[in-house]
Amino acid sequence: MHPIRTAYFITVFLAFLVPATGGPETKTAKPNIILLLVDDMGWGDFSCFGDKEAKTPNIDRMCAEGIRFSNFYVNSPICSPSRTGITTGQYPQRWRITSFLNNRADNKRRGMAQWLDPEAPTLARFLKQDGYATGHFGKWHMGGQRDVADAPAITRYGFDETLTNFEGMGPKLLPLTLKPGDKLPGRIWGDAERLGGPATWMQRSEITTGYLDRALEFIDKSAADKKPFYVNLWPDDVHSPFWPPVDKWANGKRGLYLSVLRQMDLQFGKLFDHIRNTPALRDNTLIVICSDNGPEPGAGTTGPFRGVKGTLYEGGTRSPLIVWGPGLIDAAKAGSHNDSSVLAAIDLAPSLLKIAGVTAPEKVAFDGEELSATFIGKETATRTKPIFWRRPPDRVNWSPKPKMTEKLPDLSVRDGNWKLLCTYDGVEPQLYDLSKDPGETKNLTGKNPEIAKRLTAAALAWHHSMPPDNGPQLGSEKGGKAAEDDAVSE
Missing domain, CATH: 3.30.1120.10 (Arylsulfatase, C-terminal domain)
Incomplete structure (x- = not known):
């Protein structure tokens, strides 16, 4: 067994030898938080949200044990600004990130910043300042890509450890590609090695597992150190180009997309099972699952909604949302569907801070609303302000x-x-x-x-x-x- 895992399980075992007293330490333990953000997935793509073609049993189980929200919105129909809204709790326009960050000239052409200002408020920074271990594992895309090689490291935004792809500064996983008939794997985005290292090359179809394994090591180490943790697990599935395993190859864009979606769900199972089967984690961990924007045309599905990625219609901005946490959400709400509360991604930062018992500095003014009781099923309150x-x-x-x-x-x-x-x-x-x-x-x-x-x-x-x-x-x-x-x- 991995030495970190060994130390962690010893810690958990010893904890069970101490009689439970229900004392203050038990009641005030800081909750762990995992924010799982899928890339370019439509509102209807999880089978628990209605897709008859998709097979996502691991996500579906989280849905059956948690709360499903069907009126949740991200704050942009495209990647970088959507992630900025989630990260800051503010409209991404405030930080001049209004489309996907590209090369330097194209960012300037569109009137955008080159990266998220490191002085922006971030959920991770506020949690870290209160004693949380913070890790980002997966796609970043808020600075450091193409020829933008002078962006701040992801650690500047409040993270202790990071592992990203070709769109962020710092250690990264880069994709090897293989399709039926290929004798040797190909490489894409090889010049991203200059955006920080070490760079590890692995099969594109397995990169979600690569991020997940690093996240699990981080989680177990944090638990062994008796520190609450906040983890971004942001895979670059199910964004195109689609590279499922060779033995799971499919025909056409939709077929390839579904194959990648199923493999992503399969890989998520390792994380979900580890949290679920470890009592000290299961009872004190909140997992939030959503997408950053609508799907690419011809790939994912938006259910009954009009529009796709890049559009302001519902299909571009409405995201599936699942919140799981047996020890934190109202037990009576497990497996329930909230179809009345209108929520936005900018609400996550103030709400998760409230759940963690952390107060942001007075000078920070979130555009999001604090709706923690709704997210954990104790209320069905909705936003009082419009979403723009x-x-x-x-x-x-x-x-x-x-x-x-x-x-x-x-x-x-x-x-x-x-x-x-x-x-x-x-x-x-x-x-x-x-x-x-x-x-x-x-x-x-x-x-x-x-x-x-x-x-x-x-x-x-x-x-x-x-x-x-x-x-x-x-x-x-x-x-x-x-x-x-x-x-x-x-």
């Missing part, structure tokens, strides 16, 4: 393909059951009642002009309160190149 979005500046049309030239809305807002989308100057409003029309098919602006006027004014006020990007300028162009770059190289 701005489209990625390079996402002008539905697709770079010539026949998909319909322009996308620039802004959107959800307030209660109402969802409004409009242009930067507030024209061409689309108003939907999501309680009756989740697929956003019936524009009700004409029947509800006052509601449309109110929400348009709110969206414009929020938009103008945020630092600008170059979306308006790029909107006058044909667009599309950046979208193609994203799908090929991110």
Whole structure:
């Protein structure tokens, strides 16, 4: 057995020799937190969220033992800003990260920062300052990619240990690719080695296990050291290009996607079983599972919702959410479905801090709301404030393909059951009642002009309160190149 694991299990065994007293230490133990963020997965892709083709038994078991939320939103329909919202508890526009971070010239073209400012508030930093061990294992994509080699190390954002992919600074796992008929594996993104090391090459189909194994070592060491832990486990599954194991190869984009999704779920089982089967962890660990944005067209599914990755329609911003923690959530809510509480990813930071008993500095003003009791099933409170979005500046049309030239809305807002989308100057409003029309098919602006006027004014006020990007300028162009770059190289 690994020496770290041995030390940990000895610690757990000795703990069981001491009679339980129910004293203050037992009641005030800091909870462990694992935030599992899937890459480019649609709202409907877990089988517990309705996909009849997907097979995700390990996720489904977590769903059956935890709480499923169906009105949870990320704060951008694309990677880097979505992750920024989760990390900071603030709208990503505040930090000028409004689309996926690319090469230096393209970031500048789109009016974006080159990386997340290390002075930004981060959940990990606040937890670390309160005694948590903090680790990030997986995709970062908030600075340090392509030719942006001077970005801050991930540790600057409050993490003790990190392991990332080709889109972050520091130690990393890089993918070897193999498909049927290949005699030798290929390498992609080899120049990422200059963005920090050591770099370990392994089969792309096994990289989730690589991140997971490092996370488990970190978890066991933290437990042996009697420190609560906060872990980001952010695999780059199920983002394209799709590289399932050779013996699990499939036909077409959808088939390959489903094969990668099933393998990802299989790999997650190792983590879930370890937490579930270790009493000291099971009873004091909260696992939060969601996606960073909607799926790539033709790959994942958004269930009943319109839109995909990169769009402000529901399919681009609504994410599956599962919260698991037998010792922390209301036992009566295990296996339940919360379809009434509207929640956002920016709510996670203040809510998880509350669950951990940690207070952020007074100068920090979260855009998210503290809804910890809802996340752990003790209440069904919902956000009191609207949620706002701005489209990625390079996402002008539905697709770079010539026949998909319909322009996308620039802004959107959800307030209660109402969802409004409009242009930067507030024209061409689309108003939907999501309680009756989740697929956003019936524009009700004409029947509800006052509601449309109110929400348009709110969206414009929020938009103008945020630092600008170059979306308006790029909107006058044909667009599309950046979208193609994203799908090929991110």
